[in-house]
Each structure stands twice: as structure tokens, then as C-alpha cells.
Amino acid sequence: MVKKNRSWGGRFKQETAKNALEFSHSIEIDKTFYREDIAGSIAYAEALAKAKVLKPSEFKKIKIGLNQIQKQIDSKKFNWNKALEDVHMNIEAALEKNIGEVAKKLHTGRSRNDQVVTDLKLYMLKKSEEIKISLKELLKSLVQKAEPETETLMPGFTHLQIAQPISLGHHLMAYYEMFKRDLNRFENSDNNLSVLPLGSGALAGNRFKLNRKKMAKNLGFKEVTQNSIDAVSDRDFIAEMMFNISLASIHLSRISEEFIIWSSSQFNYLELPEELCTGSSIMPQKRNPDMAELVRGGAAKTIGNLVSLLSLLKNQPLAYNRDNQEDKAPLFASIDYVLSAIDITSAMVAGAKFNIDEMLNDVFDGHICATDFAEYLVLKGLPFREAHAITGKAVQLAEKKDALLAELSLTELKKLSKKIEKDVYKYLDPMTSISAKTSVGGTAPSQVKKQIIKAKMDLKI
Ligand code: ARG
Numbered sequence: 324m325v326k327k328n329r330s331w332g333g334r335f336k337q338e339t340a341k342n343a344l345e346f347s348h349s350i351e352i353d354k355t356f357y358r359e360d361i362a363g364s365i366a367y368a369e370a371l372a373k374a375k376v377l378k379p380s381e382f383k384k385i386k387i388g389l390n391q392i393q394k395q396i397d398s399k400k401f402n403w404n405k406a407l408e409d410v411h412m413n414i415e416a417a418l419e420k421n422i423g424e425v426a427k428k429l430h431t432g433r434s435r436n437d438q439v440v441t442d443l444k445l446y447m448l449k450k451s452e453e454i455k456i457s458l459k460e461l462l463k464s465l466v467q468k469a470e471p472e473t474e475t476l477m478p479g480f481t482h483l484q485i486a487q488p489i490s491l492g493h494h495l496m497a498y499y500e501m502f503k504r505d506l507n508r509f510e511n512s513d514n515n516l517s518v519l520p521l522g523s524g525a526l527a528g529n530r531f532k533l534n535r536k537k538m539a540k541n542l543g544f545k546e547v548t549q550n551s552i553d554a555v556s557d558r559d560f561i562a563e564m565m566f567n568i569s570l571a572s573i574h575l576s577r578i579s580e581e582f583i584i585w586s587s588s589q590f591n592y593l594e595l596p597e598e599l600c601t602g603s604s605i606m607p608q609k610r611n612p613d614m615a616e617l618v619r620g621g622a623a624k625t626i627g628n629l630v631s632l633l634s635l636l637k638n639q640p641l642a643y644n645r646d647n648q649e650d651k652a653p654l655f656a657s658i659d660y661v662l663s664a665i666d667i668t669s670a671m672v673a674g675a676k677f678n679i680d681e682m683l684n685d686v687f688d689g690h691i692c693a694t695d696f697a698e699y700l701v702l703k704g705l706p707f708r709e710a711h712a713i714t715g716k717a718v719q720l721a722e723k724k725d726a727l728l729a730e731l732s733l734t735e736l737k738k739l740s741k742k743i744e745k746d747v748y749k750y751l752d753p754m755t756s757i758s759a760k761t762s763v764g765g766t767a768p769s770q771v772k773k774q775i776i777k778a779k780m781d782l783k784i
Pocket of ligand 1: 647
């Protein structure tokens with residue numbers, strides 16, 4: 324039974340062992356791209372017809388047959404058969420069953436080696452499009468959330484210690500920059516995806532005078548591969564996409580981490596939308612940020628998947644090896660995760676409620692304007708290191724008195740440096756502090772507004 328089904332079985336006397344078949348079939352995974360397999364076969368059949376390997380009537384039959392199979396699979400009426408190993412041979416066998424002998428001509432000059440890379444690239448181009456669309460949605464939610472908050476004060480952190488005052492809009496727009504770079508990376512890696520391998524055969528090329536450029540155009544590829552040996556063994560494009568996914572996932576994980584910290588009762592900076600939180604089965608008061616935790620936790624597998632793909636590639640001699648069948652499971656898992664994680668993160672961003680009073684409280688904590696104080700002294704002519712030391716003394720004094728820097732009297736301050744005048748108090752005001760950071764990309768509301776205007780232009784919103 325098994326033997327009969329095998330399209331490559333001619334030279335074999337024995338049937339494939341049951342355990343070998345169980346071990347090697349990939350149908351559960353590669354049926355994911357059955358549409359791409361069918362599209363690739365139709366384009367290939369058309370090229371065969373143009374090259375007069377198929378008669379026009381034969382091409383027509385094959386095309387109709389393949390479209391029928393697509394409908395059957397779409398409506399879940401297709402019987403996938405493990406004994407036929409993979410999506411390619413399942414569809415080919417079904418075609419023969421549906422249209423008879425002529426189906427046997429479809430694989431002329433083609434190998435599953437050029438077929439599988441073609442299918443994968445087509446599928447990945449489609450998924451890359453979906454990822455880019457979701458990333459754009461996330462960018463939009465960030466801009467929309469940041470726009471009303473350009474003048475909202477919050478403490479900026481380094482080492483998770485309160486550092487300097489910043490604008491909340493500025494903080495949110497930091498994530499905009501990260502995800503914008505992610506989007507650019509997917510746009511760039513599309514260039515390596517959009518190169519058609521079909522027509523490379525098993526490894527040596529194809530003798531049937533196929534118009535590869537025409538096939539590329541029909542399938543939506545920009546170019547055709549230039550070396551058939553590389554074409555069937557190249558999986559760099561998968562590594563690239565998986566790296567892009569990993570880095571985007573790391574960014575998703577970082578924003579989730581902040582949302583988790585910010586929504587804790589200790590921080591209380593943020594309330595995540597209730598519909599994205601869960602309760603505890605034992606502690607009735609709990610409202611847990613599970614979605615953010617799952618985004619953070621799930622990012623781990625994208626890193627693991629990337630490492631497993633890279634490890635898969637590193638010892639392979641040219642050209643195709645069956646090892647490559649193992650490329651799909653990690654890739655698909657990463658794609659699935661990142662699409663749903665971007666989506667849920669957009670919803671968290673859009674629905675987040677900021678507790679700006681709590682943020683403001685912390686802005687008046689921890690001598691947040693100490694750097695501004697030192698810079699004031701610099702503007703009065705002191706070298707920065709000296710200014711730094713004097714500011715340190717002022718902080719010591721304030722701490723001793725359990726007061727803010729701004730609450731120290733001018734007489735007290737003048738004892739630290741004669742240069743200090745009444746105008747120092749302006750520098751100890753967090754709003755004045757952020758407004759002064761007008762360097763390009765700085766936290767001054769005027770600058771953050773500029774960043775937002777540019778972002779809105781880029782996003783066409
Ligand atoms: N299922 C295989 C894969 O995913 C298809 C290519 C098989 N080619 C071969 N020569 N056995 O890589």
C-alpha cells in the first residue's frame with residue numbers, strides 16, 4: 324500500500340518501514356502552505372506549457388484540477404495521507420486521481436527541493452505582510468497614546484532608579500522607534516524572500532527552457548535565483564525572518580515587562596484594560612496582567628526557535644538535505660506567536676489608563692532635578708565636575724532636612740556656592756527641566772511633538 328503511493332518508488336523493492344514513515348512525514352506541518360504549493364504548481368505548469376512540454380489542453384486540465392483540489396482543501400474535504408509524506412506529494416497524488424495520466428507530467432524538471440523553497444518563500448511573503456500590517460497598528464496605538472501626553476511628567480529611570488524627569492509621551496514614543504525599526508527590518512528582509520527558486524530542479528537546474536522570470540512575475544517574486552545549488556539549499560531567508568521576529572518579540576516583551584511593573588500596586592502608574600486581565604482563583608482582590616506576562620514569556624520561544632534553525636543549518640553540505648524539513652515547525656511557531664503578541668500588545672497600549680498623579684508624585688521624589696541643579700552651576704561658569712560635587716552636597720543637606728532641593732533656602736544654597744542666585748529655583752522645577760531638553764529627540768514637549776508629527780506622516784494618520 325505504502326509502496327504503491329510513493330511517487331519515487333520505482334527503484335525500490337521494499338516498502339518504507341512503518342516507523343520510518345512515522346518518523347519522516349511532515350504533512351501535519353507543511354499542509355499549512357497548501358495554497359502556495361498549488362499556486363506554485365499552476366505557475367510551473369504554465370511555464371511548461373509555454374515551453375511546449377505540456378499541450379495547452381493539458382495545462383488547462385492541470386490548472387482546473389489543482390483549483391478543484393484547493394477548493395476541496397479549503398472546505399476541509401481533502402484526505403491528507405501520511406504515507407504520501409508531505410503536502411507536495413499529497414496534492415500531486417490527488418491531482419492524478421482527479422484528472423488522470425496528464426497529472427504525471429506536472430513534475431517534469433521539477434524537484435520537491437525547488438518546490439518546497441518556493442512554497443515557503445511565498446508563504447513567508449504573505450506572513451511578512453501580515454506582520455507588517457500588525458506592526459503598523461501597534462505603531463498607531465503608540466502614537467495615539469503618546470500624543471495627549473507630551474506635557475505629562477513622569478520620572479525617567481536608569482537602573483530602575485528614578486533618574487530625571489521626562490515626558491510620558493516621550494517614553495511611549497521610545498517604543499515607537501523600536502517597533503518602527505522592526506517594521507523596517509521586515510521590509511528589508513522581504514528583498515531576500517522575493518527571489519524565485521523554482522526552475523532550479525533538484526540542484527543542477529532545468530533543461531526544459533522555462534521562462535523563470537515570467538514564472539517569478541506570475542507568482543509575485545521580484546527576481547529569480549542565480550545559482551540553482553544555492554537556491555535549493557538556502558535557508559538564510561528563514562533565519563532572517565526568525566531573527567526579525569525574535570527582536571520584535573524582545574521589544575514586545577520589554578513593553579510588557581514595563582506594563583507589568585507599572586500596573587503593580589507598588590508603582591500604580593497604569594491600569595491595564597480589565598478585559599485583558601485575569602483574576603486569581605484563590606485571592607479575590609487580584610487583577611493579574613496575564614496577557615503581558617504571556618507576551619513576555621512567549622518571546623522566549625522565538626529566541627529558542629531562531630537558535631534551533633541556525634543550528635540546523637550550520638553543518639549541512641550542499642545542496643538540499645532532509646534536515647531542512649525541520650525548518651518549518653520553529654518558523655511557524657514564531658510567526659504564530661508574534662502575530663498574536665503584536666495584536667494583544669496593541670490592545671494593551673490602546674486600553675491602558677495612566678495614573679498621571681502617581682507619576683507626578685514620583686517626579687517630586689528622589690531629587691529628580693539634581694542634574695538640572697548641576698547644569699545650572701555650569702551655566703554660571705563652574706566646570707561640570709565641580710558643579711556635580713556641589714550638587715551632591717546640596718542633596719546631602721536636603722536629605723538631612725528631609726526636604727526637596729527646591730525647599731532649601733537661598734541662604735543655605737549660597738553657603739555651597741556664591742554663584743547660586745534666586746533663578747536656581749526655576750531649574751529645580753521638573754516642567755522647566757523637561758522643556759529645556761530641546762536637543763533633537765530630547766524630552767522637551769516641543770521635540771516630542773515633532774517626533775509625533777513625523778510619525779503621523781510616516782503612518783499616514
Ligand atoms: N518535506 C520536504 C521538506 O520539507 C520536502 C522536500 C523533500 N525533498 C527530498 N528530496 N526528499 O524539506
